[in-house]
Amino acid sequence: MMPIRRTVAAIAAAVLVSTLTLIQPATADDDEVAPTVGPLVFADEFDLPAGSPPDPTKWRHDIGGNGWGNAEHQYYTDSTDNIAHDGNGNLVITARQGNPGNYDCWYGKCEYTSGKITTAQTFNHAYGTYEARIKLPRGQGIWPAWWMLGDNFGDVGWPNSGEIDIMENIGREPGTVHGTVHGPGYSGGGGIGNGYTLPNGQEFADDFHVFKLEWAPGSLTWYVDGNQFFHLTPGGVGGNQWVFDHPFFMILNLAVGGEWPGYPDGSTQFPQTMVIDYIRVNALDGDGGGNAGQIVGVGGRCVDVAWGDSADGTQVQLANCSGNVAQNWNFASDGTVRALGKCLDVSGGSTADGARVQLWTCNGSGAQQWVHTGAGDLVNPQADKCLEATDPSGADGTPLRLWTCTGHANQKWTRA
CATH class of the missing domain: 2.80.10.50 (Trefoil (Acidic Fibroblast Growth Factor, subunit A))
Incomplete structure (x- = not known):
């Protein structure tokens, strides 16, 4: 599997070019004790009225059609046509075919519109349990993700800031998601991660699933529906620098096309939706004492x-x-x-x-x-x-x- 990294070009003024991410094994420490969950430090239950945009105290739009370092073909808008609450306790990111706003992309007129939001200006945090319940879209060339970048991204750039991909999926693998990290010496084609495949031919677009990252000093562990599928410590980054012991911010987006997923074809149906029921972040116990x-x-x-x-x-x-x-x-x-x-x-x-x-x-x-x-x-x-x-x-x-x-x-x- 070869996921490609995803940039936040709106945070730093330049587009960062990257290559394919090669999934590599990492060493797990079976004796390591899982971090104890502490107080809730961020939550969005997405309970606003139907048609409401994302809560601006928690999320900000990332807007543009610059390919995002991955030759993507969507323009991210701040329109509620592309990202809005559904009135049933969900936030829905919708990828649509066409370009009613006549938006310009790096290659010309964009073929698709979609949505991308971040907490870069509202919530940066180190360590804890990050959990979301999401129903994914489907189709060739469709690429949903929930991921994080280091809060020093604007100062040191990628990959020195670190990137943690909690969940990525590409449409041609409807039953598989990926968890990956990028850092200095293990970015692009050297990204480190693993995948999780649902049993019995199930697909992630059929129902909601719970994605979780447990993050402690010197430790990252990924889960789907309570099933651990990847564990990483500093010993698993090939002697390179571990850059995951400082605050990160979260990103949600639904891309269309790119070097890893490929591009929509005649089998791809639009619109496609990424439906998020909730996102919750709990600090580590001792990073808040429950107070x-x-x-x-x-x-x-x-x-x-x-x-x-x-x-x-x-x-x-x-x-x-x-x-x-x-x-x-x-x-x-x-x-x-x-x-x-x-x-x-x-x-x-x-x-x-x-x-x-x-x-x-x-x-x-x-x-x-x-x-x-x-x-x-x-x-x-x-x-x-x-x-x-x-x-x-x-x-x-x-x-x-x-x-x-x-x-x-x-x-x-x-x-x-």
């Missing part, structure tokens, strides 16, 4: 990661409570407070009044230790000081800092 939720401060506003950006150094602030994943904080058993796969951190490990509070990669330092007291203070024990909103009124966008505990309202926090 996930909002932290509410002065003015009734929530502790928020600015713009939902998981980059190191991102400002932590007060913002109107929205239920966005950038406001979902996990009080971990190791004393850290986490969102988007990273930790609430005092800049530079400072203990001074006014030290900036930010999001940063979890590192076990005293700058990332917090105690929520019975009086409602959120104290950093290293400094013996409190988390404080810099504006006593708690205006939207107010940055947070460290300050000597005073008992004032702008140092009081409740967990919701």
Whole structure:
């Protein structure tokens, strides 16, 4: 089997060219203990009214017809003709033949339209259990996928960012899906993965199936309907760099054509639909301690990661409570407070009044230790000081800092 990697060209301005992915075996550690499921950190049950677009607090469209590095023949639109809720608890991505929008593709006028959405701007996370229930389309040249790219994609490019394909299917293999990774030294034709084939001639377009990835430090494990079919550790990447220990974002798309699946022919019927019942992400136990939720401060506003950006150094602030994943904080058993796969951190490990509070990669330092007291203070024990909103009124966008505990309202926090 030879799946081809899929780029997110809208994140970096260039189209990344790639080649076919050769499925290779990887070493499994039979003695490894599966990660324990922790708190829910992302969920979309797709329960919006019929015709509604994807929830913009969770998903953003990736639009274009540049071939996506794979010589694909669809134009991804933001039209509800191509991606919308069905009113029955599903999100439906629809690939259609024709080009009513007269969209231009890299090779001329596109022959097909479809949909692609990502969480690049809303949810980046490291580790946990990723699970989705999906009914796949069928037909020669049809290519649905649920996959992830590293949050540093825009800085280091592909494949250095890492790519995790949780589920891919090509229409000419209606009963088989693939799980694959790409990284430096094992990208394109050297991608590492395995396939799973349904028993008794069943096809993935006949019914919904549950696809799951268990991701822990140094470990990736794939399942279909509870059946494990691939397990990968750093020892399985051929001595190359393991690039799967940092936050990733998710992507859902339905491609038409490309170098791996080939192109539609006279047997292919349109429209074709990829129907997603739910997507749920649970952190690892200990990456949240089972105490996930909002932290509410002065003015009734929530502790928020600015713009939902998981980059190191991102400002932590007060913002109107929205239920966005950038406001979902996990009080971990190791004393850290986490969102988007990273930790609430005092800049530079400072203990001074006014030290900036930010999001940063979890590192076990005293700058990332917090105690929520019975009086409602959120104290950093290293400094013996409190988390404080810099504006006593708690205006939207107010940055947070460290300050000597005073008992004032702008140092009081409740967990919701």
